[in-house]
Every structure is written in structure tokens, then in C-alpha cells.
Amino acid sequence: MIRKDGNMQSEDHSSDMHVSDQELLLAADGELAARRAARVRAHLAACWDCRARMAEMEGTIADFARAHRQSLDAQLPPIDGPRALLRAQLAELASKPVGNSWRWLFQFQSPVRAAAFVGVAFVALFAAAMVGRIFLQHSAWPGTDSALVASERGSEPDRTLTPGATRMVAIGDVCSMPHEEVIAEVSTSLRQEVFQEYGIGSAHVGDYEIDYLIAPGLGGVEDIHNLWPEPYESRTWNAHVKDDLEERLHQMVCAGRLDLSTAQREIATDWIAAYKKYFHTDRPLSLRSDLIRLREDRRAIGN
């Protein structure tokens, strides 16, 4: 509110205070709180001055709106052509999925389609569950590597507790030193927090190593969301194998063959799957000679 002498007032209990222009405009647009709007209405009912100002402002807006339209309406072409063009473009757009990502699966244009999708998804989920059950029941079948299966389960973090965490980092920073030279010590207090989070008692902490999900050399940070207790007993997919993957990803990122965010995402989502993908193998290359041979092969074919 403003007083009749023009000075602003924070309180509006006195009847000799006018409503400011700004409040008059907000009131006209219905943007004042109900209580305040009621006060403004009551004031306007008794104040010619404010009513006149409000009418003046609204009249000016109306005049400008008229002038704005009159000055431009003559330039507007008929709507028929643009309408037909838009209709055709929409029809073309609607005939295609939204993109090449998984999102197009969820662009339902009718309840029938949505129901069909849900049905298919349910069947697929059920089938996957059955396959998984059979697989687990027969994981020790002769000819399969039961240790491999068991160690795969132990080598992956709980994603709800350890989704991965990164810092804002430039490629130049990541690549300024070899991957293995990036210091990655975890503080004692943080190690304890991670053990506590995973429900591992003090008697068993010696069975685990606190490992980074996204390595510092790939922009990972020392954060509880990026650390998990990795069991030493994992003999197949263990920390050494993961180190190889980190080094491989680091090299690819620094060579410009892989986007840093992609590397971070893939190692955080499923580092074992990332290893299989980037080493083109279903099992760890357990011997260093395998790695050396692979690198030489790659160099030879220019990859």
C-alpha cells in the first residue's frame, strides 16, 4: 500500500492508504492472495482515486493491445496454408516413434496400445524370472563354472547404496596423468561408514576391500555413493580385473574413442558387462600375456 502522500507503507490498516499501481495490476489479474485481494476490493469500492488509476491503466493496456493488433494483423497471411502444412507434418511425426531410444516404447497413443505393452512386459518378466530360477537351480551343473557365477554376484555393488558418484572434470584433467597414478586412498571414517551401510560387522571387514565403483581416474569421487565393499574371495571378477577395465576405459577416453560420461555410466551400471564389452570376452583375461597380446593385435589392426 502507499499513502496518499506517495510514501510506501508496509501496513495497510489505515483507510487513507492507496493501493500501488503494481498491486492494482496484480489484483486485476487475480494474482493477489485471497485476503489481500479482498482488502484491495474493499479499498477500491471506497476510493475514486484508485479506481480511476486502475481504469486508466486497463484502458491504456486495451489501447495498446488494439494498436498492437491493428499494426500487425494486416501482415498475417491466411491460416489455410499453414494449417494444412502443420497437419501434414504432424501426421508424419505421429507415424514414427519419438526417437531411436527406448523411450519410444512408452509413447502410447491409445489405452489399447498401453494395455498390450503391459501384457507383453508382464509375459517377458515372467519368462525372465523362470529362466533365472532354472539358471540358479542348475548353476552347479557339470561343465559350468560355478565359481564364476558366484563371484559375479559378489563382485557387483548394491546399486541402491552405490550408484556411483562423479565430480565435474575436464577430459584434460582426467588424461593429464596415467590412470594408475591417480591416488585413491579412502579415509578410515568413510570406510567404516561403507561397512556400516552394507551391514558388515567389524569381525568381517578384513574379508573386503573398499573399492571405488567409478575410479578416480575416470572422474569418480571419494563419496559413500561411489564406494562399496568388494570381497577378497572373488577370484574371477575381482579388483584386479576391474583395474584392467578402468585402465582400458581411461585409455579409450583419452584417445577420444569413448565419451567420458559413457565410460562412467557403463562402469557404474554393470562393470562386468562393460569389461565383457570392451575386452570382447565373456571371461576375464586372467593372464597379463593375454592383455599384451590383445593390445598388440589391436595396434596391428589400427583400432
Add this chain to the structure above:
Amino acid sequence: MSPADSIVDANDLPLPSAADAAFSAKPSDIEREVMELFEQFRSPLLRYALSFGVPVHDGEEIIQEVFLALFRHLQSGKSRRNLRGWIFRVAHNLTLKQRYANQKSLDGMAFDSTIAERQPDPSPNPEEQLSSAQRRERLLAVVRVLPEADQGCLRLRAEGLRYREIAAALGISLGAVSMSLTRSLARLIRADGR
């Protein structure tokens, strides 16, 4: 990234299935809704775009982009809250982008710097009996020399947008909109000699 930038390249899309083709034979509810909004807002949006000085054919293309972006927006199930503000915001951003591109193509022609000099004097002249056309020109001249943000608020208000819709369209707060309009109206009233 502006909504117009997210147009999907047709070459990147997988071929539509037979089911997709069947579904697209008739306009979907979203297509119909977009066409209805086009009927309702095409003229206000085009006027708004033209008020920034873009040519009519550019303005028409901008409006097409706006409604294609709206289609994708609705198709992907995004928020329908303050849809009118959203539509004008897309138009606003595309218009500024187009105007910038046009200005660059003019390659340094002294255009903007002389606009104010070419405008009629907006100061009031109470003695003069203005015809309707003269008064209209005077109001428009006053607006043309306002700061651009104030012009935008006033033009969007002239197109019937509410304050919160203007705020959404220009990406500013409700308070900033009301202050801007208060300021602009005071200037218009002064210039109009009321």
C-alpha cells in the same frame, strides 16, 4: 537446448511397424489437440513473432516449429501446466534465435542503432488533436523504445496472457512481470498525455 532443437532426424528413426502405421492412419487425440491450439494461438503467436521484426515467412516457420515442439511435448507426456506460457516461451526463444540469425546475415547493416532515431517523438503533445491512427503510432513508438524485456511483457499482455503465463514465457518472476508492466504503463500514460 530449445525445444526446436530436439526435432528428431527422420534418418535416425527405426522404420515404423505395421501397427504404428495403423495407429497413424487417423489423427491421434494429441494431433487434434495441437491443431485446436494452432487455430487458437496461431495469430497471437505470429503477431508476437512479427513484433520482433522477423519477416512473415520466418514467423510462419517459427509457428510451425512451435506446434511441432508442442506435439512432441504432449506426446512424451510432459507437463501440461501453464501450457499457454510454454507455447509462448518456445515462440519467444525461436523468434529471438531467428532474429539473431537474420541480423547476422545482414552483416553489420546499421539497423538497430538507428531505430530509436527514426521513431517519432513519443513525448506528449496535449494541444494536438490526435486521430486514432496517430495515437496508435504514438503508443507503438513509445513501446519500441522501451527495454526489450518490457516490450515483451507488454506485447504478451496485449495478446491476452496472464502474468504467470508471461513469467513462464519470458523466464522471469511474477514480480518482475508486474514491475515491468507497471513501469511501461506509466510511460505510456505519460506519453499519451492522459
